[in-house]
Amino acid sequence: MRMSELSARSGVAIPTIKYYLREGLLHQGEQVAATRAEYDESHLRRLRLIRAMVEVGRLPIAAVKKVVAAIEDESLPFHHMLGTAHYALSPQVEPEPTPEWEAAKAEVDALIADLGWQVNPEAPGRNELTQTMARMRRLGMGDDIRKYAEMAERLVREVDLDAIPASDDRDTAVEALVLGTVLYGRALEALRRLAQESESARRFTPEGPDQPT
């Protein structure tokens, strides 16, 4: 197909497609004449993936580039490629050089080891959790973190990973991972708040739900 059709079918504007081509996020089409290139389904798939990362995952272009490089490096095993995309979705938190940080970090490391989780020492989620843990400890909270960890494990085992459809196509697999992680995360956050309202109504007002002002 021509670029105009690629634009129409993907919903991505032509100047944006040209920008992605220049940046190397989208592979070049097949040059069929001096002024005409042909694009195919692989370009459509890549554009869908880029939109998922930019619009739903809110990743900066630099992070998108890293993920695209991992997809295109065919020597990189499938699981490593997915891991690169997964890490790109985590907030990057810098460690703080304080005793509180070290104490919280030790707690997080011990928790992960206790649960037998297979998590890289460099996983960004470790710093992300350490930051929240340090804040909780300062406020006298966090004693029940293990119960949350066990719930997260159940969620991932019983529901989360099954929601990501398997695909042999590298672009499609990464797209499913990004959309699944971000959108189900957002849904879960809203569902948690709705369930909190319901459970709180049940516990504190035997006569039924309330109307907060």
Next chain:
Amino acid sequence: MRMSELSARSGVAIPTIKYYLREGLLHQGEQVAATRAEYDESHLRRLRLIRAMVEVGRLPIAAVKKVVAAIEDESLPFHHMLGTAHYALSPQVEPEPTPEWEAAKAEVDALIADLGWQVNPEAPGRNELTQTMARMRRLGMGDDIRKYAEMAERLVREVDLDAIPASDDRDTAVEALVLGTVLYGRALEALRRLAQESESARRFTPEGPDQPT
């Protein structure tokens, strides 16, 4: 105590305390001389609460005012007051006048009814979930939303609500609700990502965890 001691003990700068007094977020101290007011533990508790809402909950001052008004209206039952704070923590999502929105909204309403959850028609979580649901449907996802809802219910019943310590003091109860909802939400998000990495390593690489690049 004097304002200088209130500032030292709360960690809130004097100009900020004066701003809160002007805005009516913090109640006036007892005027013991023409130029001197005395503050007490209730001022300390209120400042702790305001900090929790602003720094951890990232609420705008207008939302903080609404919560403070609910705390100070003693005719408002305890549960309604907590509901006001809980709603303030939800992202405010505007409904879209599209058939996709209506279809997603109907799905969300049916899900909540099916589960027997006691949730107000105006709960902001409904619109928040509808927005994500509409996006999922457009992408051919969302069939397993009920499993996420059941997991959220379990999480709230078995863990979440117990983590919020009960307090008869209105300021302290709202503070616990805000910190508990926000910080455990953040911890859960990080734990979910760590558990995903671990479970994915377990499923896809029998030899152990990987090193994404």
